[in-house]
Amino acid sequence: MTSYQPTAPHQAPNTPQELLTVPQVMARLQLGRSAVYDLLRTKQLVSITLGRARRIPTRALTDFIHAQLDQEAA
Template identity: 50%
Template structure:
């Protein structure tokens, strides 16, 4: 949430719709740095067109 500067609900919505890959550690949901970079790059490319 902090890295993307998005609300908690928007972040979970992206995870739920598989736009932002994540994994679970115990009860916590985590996003890998590589997944975060890939998501940001995809958004940049989509908005540049």
Template identity: 60%
Template sequence: MPDDELLTVPEVMRRLKLGRSTVYDLIRSRRLHSLTIGRARRIPASALDTYIRHHLEEAA
């Protein structure tokens, strides 16, 4: 997954196996970084990797 890849909310939902409102809650609480381009919300693949890595470290 290239660092410059931008994911849509539905793509993040599928990868994390979470619902739309949960993903938006993560974005709103700034636990998952995102950017807005026009009206579109995009999540950098590197931000998703960081989020997953952080939660794996917490679980260890």
């Protein structure tokens, strides 16, 4: 019997994005908690608040990284 392996859906521009927690962003950027919250406070990294939970869209993290790369290249 062959098992079915679903493939990851291809995201269209108007589909919802994955939301990351602060600890997930900390791990991806290899930064501490206060550094990530400083980025959020200064609006360098965009987030949304759901109740008391802070979530960062993956697109916002990607945009932040590209902006940092562009700034380093300039």
